[in-house]
Structures are given as structure tokens and as C-alpha cells.
Amino acid sequence: MASIATTPTGAKPRRRSGLGRRLLSPVTRTTGVARWILVAGLLLTLVFVVAAVFAPWLAPYDFAQKRLADGQAFPKMTAPGGDHLLGTNDQFFDVLSRVVWGSRTAVEVVVLSIAASLVIGVPLGLVSGYLGGWLDRVLLLVMDALFAFPSLLLAIVFAFLLRDVLGGTVLADVLGVGVTSAALSLTVIYIPQYYRVVRNTTVSAREATYVEAARAIGASRWTVMRSYLFPNVVSSVPVIGTLNAADAIGTLAALGFLGLGIQPQEAAEWGYDLNRALDDTSAGIWWTGLFPGLAIVLLVTALTLVGEGLNETVNPTLRRRKLVAVVLPPRDEKVRS
Amino acid sequence: MSPGSLPRYIVQRLLLIVPMIWVILTLVFLVLRVAPGDPVTAAVGDRLSAEALAERRAALGLDRPLLQQYLEYLGNVARLDFGQTISDNIPIIDIVRDNGGATLTLALAGLLFALLVGVPLGAVAGRRRDSISDVVIRLFGVITYAAPVFFVGLLAKLFFSVQLGWFPTSDIATPITKFQVETRTRILLLDAALGGDTDAVIDILHHLVLPAVTLGLLLCGVFIRLVRVNMLQSLKADYVEAARARGITERRVTSAYAFRNALVPFVTVLGLQIALLLAGAVLTESTFNWPGLGTRLIDYITARDYIAVQGIVTLFAVVVVLISLLVDVVNALIDPRIRY
Numbered sequence: 160m161a162s163i164a165t166t167p168t169g170a171k172p173r174r175r176s177g178l179g180r181r182l183l184s185p186v187t188r189t190t191g192v193a194r195w196i197l198v199a200g201l202l203l204t205l206v207f208v209v210a211a212v213f214a215p216w217l218a219p220y221d222f223a224q225k226r227l228a229d230g231q232a233f234p235k236m237t238a239p240g241g242d243h244l245l246g247t248n249d250q251f252f253d254v255l256s257r258v259v260w261g262s263r264t265a266v267e268v269v270v271l272s273i274a275a276s277l278v279i280g281v282p283l284g285l286v287s288g289y290l291g292g293w294l295d296r297v298l299l300l301v302m303d304a305l306f307a308f309p310s311l312l313l314a315i316v317f318a319f320l321l322r323d324v325l326g327g328t329v330l331a332d333v334l335g336v337g338v339t340s341a342a343l344s345l346t347v348i349y350i351p352q353y354y355r356v357v358r359n360t361t362v363s364a365r366e367a368t369y370v371e372a373a374r375a376i377g378a379s380r381w382t383v384m385r386s387y388l389f390p391n392v393v394s395s396v397p398v399i400g401t402l403n404a405a406d407a408i409g410t411l412a413a414l415g416f417l418g419l420g421i422q423p424q425e426a427a428e429w430g431y432d433l434n435r436a437l438d439d440t441s442a443g444i445w446w447t448g449l450f451p452g453l454a455i456v457l458l459v460t461a462l463t464l465v466g467e468g469l470n471e472t473v474n475p476t477l478r479r480r481k482l483v484a485v486v487l488p489p490r491d492e493k494v495r496s
Numbered sequence: 497m498s499p500g501s502l503p504r505y506i507v508q509r510l511l512l513i514v515p516m517i518w519v520i521l522t523l524v525f526l527v528l529r530v531a532p533g534d535p536v537t538a539a540v541g542d543r544l545s546a547e548a549l550a551e552r553r554a555a556l557g558l559d560r561p562l563l564q565q566y567l568e569y570l571g572n573v574a575r576l577d578f579g580q581t582i583s584d585n586i587p588i589i590d591i592v593r594d595n596g597g598a599t600l601t602l603a604l605a606g607l608l609f610a611l612l613v614g615v616p617l618g619a620v621a622g623r624r625r626d627s628i629s630d631v632v633i634r635l636f637g638v639i640t641y642a643a644p645v646f647f648v649g650l651l652a653k654l655f656f657s658v659q660l661g662w663f664p665t666s667d668i669a670t671p672i673t674k675f676q677v678e679t680r681t682r683i684l685l686l687d688a689a690l691g692g693d694t695d696a697v698i699d700i701l702h703h704l705v706l707p708a709v710t711l712g713l714l715l716c717g718v719f720i721r722l723v724r725v726n727m728l729q730s731l732k733a734d735y736v737e738a739a740r741a742r743g744i745t746e747r748r749v750t751s752a753y754a755f756r757n758a759l760v761p762f763v764t765v766l767g768l769q770i771a772l773l774l775a776g777a778v779l780t781e782s783t784f785n786w787p788g789l790g791t792r793l794i795d796y797i798t799a800r801d802y803i804a805v806q807g808i809v810t811l812f813a814v815v816v817v818l819i820s821l822l823v824d825v826v827n828a829l830i831d832p833r834i835r836y
Binding site: 317 | 524653793
């Protein structure tokens with residue numbers, strides 16, 4: 160019945176592979192506003208990911224290019240139009256190119272920082288919650304202190320230091336010192352969030368029957384954590400991950416704005432460009448600040464929409480599922496009269 | 497004290513604060529001391545001779561074992577002595593005294609704006625779930641939260657200061673006002689008001705509008721979201737159903753029953769927003785050259801002054817922890833369900 164009611168007439172129900180269906184399930188399972196929010200967010204995020212991957216082909220110039228191949232210099236702070244669709248800034252850089260290349264920097268930093276905080280935070284939470292004892296208490300105290308610490312300040316302190324520490328390491332050679340130190344400063348902020356969620360779920364799942372059963376058949380601690388607890392405690396991680404990604408974009412820009420982020424020759428970064436643009440405002444020059452700023456707003460909004468959409472499907476107190484309309488057979492008026 | 501009693505809860509909460517602050521102090525100390533190079537060389541290495549540098553290191557105790565330095569640092573902080581900056585030899589406590597007032601003024605004004613705008617909008621969005629006004633308000637909330645304060649500030653400066661000329665572009669007051677107002681509390685707005693100087697008060701308020709709205713918009717997004725979600729949940733509650741069944745008008749049900757109950761969890765989460773408020777204040781100050789602690793912090797970061805950064809950051813963190821404690825205690829006083 161349900162499949163008949165939800166499939167438009169005439170269209171064959173398409174079969175998706177198991178993974179495809181699971182990935183799309185948040186979209187297919189929601190309705191109305193929640194679904195639109197999710198789809199809009201996903202599409203907008205996709206635009207930025209495409210810009211990040213294909214930046215060398217999409218951007219008209221390089222992010223630190225000041226002159227054409229024939230040696231002719233770019234004009235300084237020229238208004239949008241002509242050869243420079245979004246104008247140039249006070250460093251002779253092409254604004255459009257910096258915006259496009261900036262999405263690559265943003266995606267690199269976000270992916271690296273979220274991956275690193277998952278790799279550290281989730282296992283710590285599992286071990287801490289399952290083993291308990293003094294390790295659990297110490298970790299909990301440290302993580303709570305980190306969580307209570309204003310996150311921007313934490314990122315500032317680490318960004319301030321990591322630039323000196325990271326020079327010459329392998330990661331810094333591949334991605335650049337600025338990108339790596341910014342990503343790792345963000346990692347420090349997000350570890351406590353994954354730790355807390357995973358630890359708390361683990362503590363309540365520890366006594367569940369399936370864990371007891373696993374222990375009864377002689378599974379080691381390591382096996383219980385890896386094969387039984389892990390798949391069950393990670394369900395809320397995607398929502399936190401998307402919301403953290405949104406937050407990471409904002410914090411990265413804030414670091415750049417405060418002069419603690421990535422240097423302009425190393426990579427294009429929206430926050431740094433906004434800082435430079437602040438001085439242009441008194442002259443009424445708007446294009447150097449407006450476009451990088453809009454890029455930040457759009458990407459953060461997109462990721463927040465994905466997070467909100469996911470949350471409404473995952474969180475049962477907010478969820479509204481599709482309901483199949485109940486159609487009653489028409490009343491037979493003649494029988495009554 | 498019986499379990500679940502109010503005094504017991506407050507004592508428990510107070511006791512938790514000690515290890516919390518200790519961990520924060522230790523973290524900041526370790527992070528800044530493990531860094532390569534020493535604070536003196538980093539801050540003034542290019543200005544002084546090798547002997548002078550060694551002398552200053554000895555004076556600061558940086559040549560002693562790390563453990564000894566750590567214990568001394570904890571002892572000093574316990575006496576509220578956060579040390580002196582290396583780059584310009586000012587006690588940290590003086591920096592806080594001279595610049596804290598500007599930060600406080602900005603933070604409170606921003607909070608006030610966010611409460612006055614965000615809470616009513618959130619309530620309306622929650623009451624009319626999935627309507628046009630809900631979608632518009634939520635989108636407004638998402639965008640104001642997504643927009644970095646320095647971008648909103650930049651746009652505000654471009655439009656309202658440069659284009660229209662309605663508001664000044666930066667600083668807390670005109671130089672004349674700063675010069676004329678007599679120092680009493682070191683909070684400029686309060687000093688001007690206490691001195692009965694109407695022109696100065698108007699001048700400061702005039703400077704305050706753009707920064708406060710910029711900071712307020714950031715919090716506004718959070719408030720809309722929190723109030724909306726809580727409103728949705730309290731509208732589903734049994735007491736709302738019961739009130740409707742008794743024939744109480746829908747308007748009264750939403751305002752007196754659902755809205756008031758939605759505010760309880762909102763006040764709880766308000767404590768967590770203090771960190772966001774302070775971070776926003778640091779960025780707003782840099783955008784508008786507001787002479788507060790955030791601007792000073794960035795100055796000292798640029799000067800690579802470790803002691804100053806350590807002092808200001810620790811102080812910020814301690815303030816955040818203390819305020820969230822205060823919010824928790826106030827909450828326990830208001831809502832008996834919180835003291836389990």
C-alpha cells in the first residue's frame with residue numbers, strides 16, 4: 160500500500176543499491192519543509208565542493224597572480240567588470256579567483272579538521288565510556304574544561320603556536336603550514352564534542368543485552384568495542400559533523416581575519432581577504448569585501464541547512480514522517496434514508 | 497542536607513568549579529610553555545642584547561625548572577596576580593581594568609538587542625510551524641548565525657557609515673568626549689551618565705549602535721533557533737492540551753502556557769552562549785576598533801607577547817566558567833526540576 164501511495168502513477172519504482180539507498184534515506188524519509196531544507200543545503204554545498212575540486216579550471220587567474228602572462232600588471236582596486244568580473248583588491252589580486260580558490264582552502268581545512276577530530280574523539284569516547292574508572296574521570300574533566308573554554312580563544316592560542324611547531328613536518332609540506340595549523344587548531348575545539356556524545360552513548364549501551372551476550376561468548380574488550388559498540392554509538396556523529404563543518408568555516412575565517420590564519424601567498428583565504436577589505440570601506444570600495452563575505456555566508460548556511468535537515472530526521476522528537484492518507488469508502492446515502 | 501536539596505546542589509556545582517579552573521590554567525600554561533623559543537625572545541628578541549634578554553628571563557623565573565614555574569604561576573593566579581606583559585611592562589590586571597569596561601558595555605548591549613529581537617521571533621516561528629513566517633524567520637536566523645560578525649560589521653560600516661553617514665565608523669567615542677568624561681568606574685558610558693554629561697552619553701550611544709547590532713545579530717540567530725525548538729516541544733506537552741481542553745483561548749495557551757515553559761530550557765542554554773558572546777565581542781572589537789580586551793588581545797598576539805596572551809585568555813576563560821556557574825545556580829532557584 161505504502162509504495163502505491165508514494166510513487167507517482169506511471170513511474171516505475173527505481174531500485175537503488177543498498178549503499179545508495181542508505182545515503183539517500185534522510186532525503187527520502189522526510190517530507191515538506193525539512194526535505195527542502197536538506198536538498199537546498201546539499202545542492203549549495205555541492206557547488207562549493209565543485210569549486211574547490213576544479214578551482215584551477217574555474218578560476219580565471221591564480222590566487223596570488225598580480226600580472227598577466229605577458230607581464231602586464233593587473234590594475235589596483237579596479238571595479239567589477241571587464242577582465243576582472245568581481246574587480247581586483249589592494250594587493251592587485253583578482254577577487255573572483257580568490258573567492259574560487261578560497262573554497263578549496265575552506266574544504267581542505269574542514270575535511271582535515273573534522274577527520275582528525277573524529278579519529279581522536281570517537282575512540283577516546285569509546286574507551287573512556289566502556290572501561291570507566293580513573294581514565295574516564297580524568298578524560299571527562301579535561302574534555303569538560305576544553306568544552307567550557309571559549310572555542311575561538313582556544314583556536315587562537317593553538318593557531319598562534321602551531322605555526323612555529325609544524326614547520327617542516329610531512330603534513331605541512333603537503334598542505335602548507337597555514338592550512339595544517341589552522342585545521343589542527345580547529346581539531347582541538349571539536350574533539351570534546353565527539354568524545355562527549357560517544358562516551359555518553361557508550362555508557363548507556365554498555366549494559367545492553369547485546370553487549371552482555373558478546374561478553375558471554377568470550378569476546379575481548381577490543382572486539383566488543385569495535386564490532387558491537389562502535390556501530391551503535393556513531394549514529395549521532397553525522398549531525399555533529401555537519402554542524403561542526405559549518406562552525407569550522409566561520410572559525411577559519413575568524414582566524415584569518417585576526418591575522419592568525421593562512422598567508423595570502425600560501426593559499427586564498429576568505430577571512431584574510433575580509434580583513435584587508437576593512438580598510439577599503441572608508442573609500443567606499445565594496446567589492447573586495449562583499450564577495451568573500453558572501454562566500455562564507457553561503458557555505459555556512461548550506462552546511463547548517465544540511466545539519467538541520469539531518470537533525471529533523473534523526474531526532475525523533477522533531478521528526479515528522481510521511482503518513483499514508485486513510486481513504487474511507489464513500490458513504491452510501493441511500494441506505495440511511 | 498538531603499539529596500536533591502538546593503544548598504546541596506549549589507555546593508556541588510561550586511566544588512566542580514575548582515578542578516575546572518585548575519585544568520584550564522594548566523592547559524594554557526602547558527600550551528604556551530611547551531612552545532619553541534621562550535616568551536622573552538619571542539616578544540623583544542630583536543630589540544635587546546643577549547645579556548639583557550638573559551637578565552629578563554631570570555627576572556621572570558624562566559630559567560627555573562618547569563614544575564617550579566608552574567607552581568609559582570598557580571600561586572600567583574590564586575592571588576589574582578596574572579603577571580606583567582613582556583612587550584610593554586603593564587600588569588595584566590591593569591589592562592583588564594582599563595579595557596574591560598568597553599568589552600562589558602559592548603557585550604551587554606549586544607545581548608540586549610539579541611534578546612529583544614531573537615526571543616519574540618523564535619516564539620512566533622515556533623507557534624506557526626512550517627508557515628511562511630516560520631520559514632522566513634528561520635532563514636533569517638540561519639543567515640545571521642552564518643554571517644561572520646566581521647562581515648556584517650563591514651557591510652554595516654559600508655552602508656550606514658560611509659554611504660549614509662548616519663553612524664561613526666569606529667572607536668567608542670570622539671576624542672573630545674573621551675578627554676572630558678571624568679573617570680569613576682572606568683566604564684565610559686556609566687561615567688558619562690554619572691557625570692550628568694548628556695552630550696557625552698549621546699555620543700557614546702551613537703558609537704555603540706553599529707557594533708552592538710552587529711554582535712546582537714550573531715546571537716539573534718542562536719536565540720531564534722533555541723526558542724523555536726523549545727516552543728515546538730512545549731506546544732506538544734500535556735498541559736497545553738489540558739489548557740486547550742478547558743477552553744482557554746489559543747492566544748493565552750501559547751503566551752501563558754507554552755511560551756513561559758519554553759523559556760526555562762532557553763535560560764539554561766543561555767549560560768553556554770556566554771562563550772559565543774565573548775568570541776563575538778573579540779571579533780566585533782577588531783572590526784570597529786572598539787578599545788576593549790579583544791582589541792588588546794590581538795595587539796599582544798601580533799607582538800608575540802606570551803605572558804599577555806596567557807593572562808588575557810585565562811581571564812576570559814575563567815569569566816566564562818564563572819558566568820555559566822551563575823546561570824546554573826539561578827536556574828536551580830527558578831526551576832525545581834533541575835536539582836535532581
